[in-house]
Amino acid sequence: MFRDESHEERRSEAEEIRFILDQQEKQTKRKDELAMPPTGYLVELSGQAISLDVIEFEILRFLSKRPYKPYTRRQIASAISTPHNPVEEGELDRHVMSLRGKLGQFSDYIQSVPYVGYRFKA
Template sequence: MASNAREAMERLASESFSLVILDINLPDQSGFEVFTEMQAHKNYKSTPVIFLTAQSEISSKIAAFSMGAEDYIVKPFNALELKARVEAKLRRADSLARSNVSLCKGQLQLDASTQRAYSLEGAEPRAIHLTPREFNLLFFLAKNEEHVLTRAQLLDAVWGGSGEVFDRAVDTHISAIRRKLGSLSGYIQSVPGAGYRFSCLKHSQSGSKAA
């Protein structure tokens, strides 16, 4: 256990952790800033992070989930509930690591073992820099290609059905993924009144007509 941000970053640099529980109100730095530093670190960009904090404002929760946090628990908390949530996040991370290691859909390649995404449009693969949450969401959509997935299904699969997450968190992450996909953004289709579908078919047909 680290008492401040500096100590936390020192331990992260010298030790290995499967999951991190992080407070927002640290004495020397915001927990949000520590999370940002973790995502920039190659060894921890895919590590699940649970915020455990006294801040109950909706804006803080939305900020945490938008950044890619796995969960957000408000103090005071039940120790058994925290234990259950931690175990659930670890099981999900392990399941993803053991699932299909690589997916290649159209001109998009996803590597689950490293949580890296690549565009195969050019002569050389182009890295698409996604947060862990964005990668997991895109991977789940691509794995269920051509199936319409509701926001509730996406929340359950990627966020673990946490009661603190809102439907709009899915929309926010989808928008961010589309921006990063660039010309491949058409792979993610909105289905009015239902949710989202991953499909390479329409995108490929459009590309053929333009050629």
């Protein structure tokens, strides 16, 4: 049920997310800039670094892998939980609210899907 990823796997996934986000930016007229550097739990928004906690970063990383695909709270919690950092379904809304607060004007990247859960808006 739980996964334990190495630092290198997380770095590789962060690089993949950055590539996906770069491609999406090129395909849209949206001028927002969101980048996830391969090290640490930082997100760059229009050149400004924002520090996220581990769970917030993992939520953003997981959702951004498949833009517009809705995930249930259970799917998200299961995907981002580790033996060292378990995430309960009931805690997810609080983490998403905190993540949106840190994203500020870019909070619309994380969309609520009624009766389902959440998705990433590219």
